[in-house]
Amino acid sequence: MPKKAKPAGSGKEEGPVPCKQMKVEAAGGPSALNFDSPSSLFESLISPIKTETFFKEFWEQKPLLIRRDDPALATYYGSLFKLTDLKSLCSRGMYYGRDVNVCRCVNGKKKVLNKDGKAHFLQLRKDFDQKRATIQFHQPQRFKDELWRIQEKLECYFGSLVGSNVYITPAGSQGLPPHYDDVEVFILQLEGEKHWRLYHPTVPLAREYSVEAEERIGRPVHEFMLKPGDLLYFPRGTIHQADTPAGLAHSTHVTISTYQNNSWGDFLLDTISGLVFDTAKEDVELRAGIPRQLLLQVESTTVATRRLSGFLRTLADRLEGTKELLSSDMKKDFIMHRLPPYSAGDGAELSTPGGRLPRLDSVVRLQFKDHIVLTVLPDQDQSDEAQEKMVYIYHSLKNRRETHMMGNEEETESHGLRFPLSHLDALKQIWNSSTISVKDLKLTTDEERESLVLSLWTECLIQVV
16 A cells, blocks of 8 residues: 655655756846747756756656755746735636536545535635535646747647646645556646655556556655645656645646657558548559458458558558658647747737738748648648549647637637748758748749748738848
8 A cells, every 4th residue: 555644844855756856057138948949948947957857768768856955946936926926816707617616535436525606715725624625726838828828839849739737735635546647747846845645557658547556556755845846757658646634735737738749650540641632643553452251340341451461561661752741630739729839929920910911022030930830731621532632731829828728629720821842842942941042942933932932921920121
C-alpha cells in the first residue's frame, strides 16, 4: 500500500525522488522566465536541467522533479494564479462544468460537487472551507495574461496545443483519485505545499485518461512534497495522485499539458490518406475495384490481406521518394485552435497591416513565423472528381484567446490564404529566407509577385524592411 502522508511541516523527502535537489540561479527580470524565444522560454522553465538532457533522459520516459530554492521564482509562480483570483474571475461570469469544477476524492472515487449555472465566489469558498473540496479552474490562460504568455511560447516550441488547469486544494484533502492522463504534464507549484505520489504506468504513453484502483497500482515509485517554485514533469500514462496534508495552508498548482494525439500513429493516420490519393492517380491497380462481396465477409480473405500488404509496400516506396507530405487535418487543427500571439497592448498589430505597402522593388520578411503553417492540399472548393492541389497558408493571428482549449468548434474558424500550386516555390523562398527581394521571387510575372506579397501583407504575415 502507498505510504501515508508525512506529518505536516516535516519538510523531508519520503522515498526516492526523480531528480536530485537543485538550486536555480536567480532569474533576471520581473518575469523570472526568459521570453526572448520559444526555446529560451523552455530552457528557463526547466532550468538548471539542459534541454538536451531533458529530451534524452526524461521526455516520454520518466518523471523529473526540479526543486528550487529561489524566492524570486516562487514569488513569480505565485503571481500566476491565486485562490483570491477566483473572486474577480467569478464576477466576469464563470460557469460550473465549463469553467470551474468542485470535487473531492472519496474512497478512491471522484465526487463532483458542482452546482448549476454560474459559479459564485462565496459558494466556492464555502465548499472549499466546509466540504474540503478542490476547486479546478479550466484553461486559466484565457484570463491570466502571464499564463497566456507562457503557453503561447510553449505552443510555438512544441508545435502542439498547450492547455492548463489550476487545482486549489484545502489542507487535509485530495481532489482526484489515482489516475493517468493522455498528455505530457508540467506541474508548477504556485501556493502552499502538495504531497505527490507517482506510480509505474500500466499503459505507457497512454492515449486516454483513466482512473486506476489503489490495489492495482502498488506502491509509489516516487513520493515527495512540492513547494512554491518547484517544477514536476511526468510523461503521459504516469499514474499519480496528490493531496494537501492536514495542518498546512491550502495548495495551488497549475498543470500545463501538451502532446495530446500528437504521436507517430496520429501523424501516420493524418498523412496516409493524401499519400493514397496521390498514388491512386498514377497506379491503376489502386483504382481497380475490390472483389465482389468483400465487405460482406466475416473474416478478411487471404487475397485481400495480400493485396493490401502489397499496396502498403508500394506506398512505403513512394513515401521514401517524396518531399511533400500531405497533412490533411493535424496542421490545420493545431493552427485553428492554438493561442494567438501574446500581445501586451491592444493587439492591433495582429489585425491590421502596418508599415509600408510592399512593391516590386521592396525587400520583405516573414513575421509571426511560429504562428503560420504552409501546407499543400487538394482544393477544398472543388468536387472530388476535379480536385487539384493548392497551397494553403493557415495562421493563428486572429484566433480568440477566450475560447482556447474549450472545445468551441462552432466558434472556431480557420484564417489564412490559398494560392495556386505554381506559387509554392516563391512561398518557400519567403519562408526560408530572413529577407528577400520581391523581384527575386520565383514566379512568372511581376504582377504575380506583387499580388502574392500584397496578399501576405494584408494578412499581417510579412513586413517591408
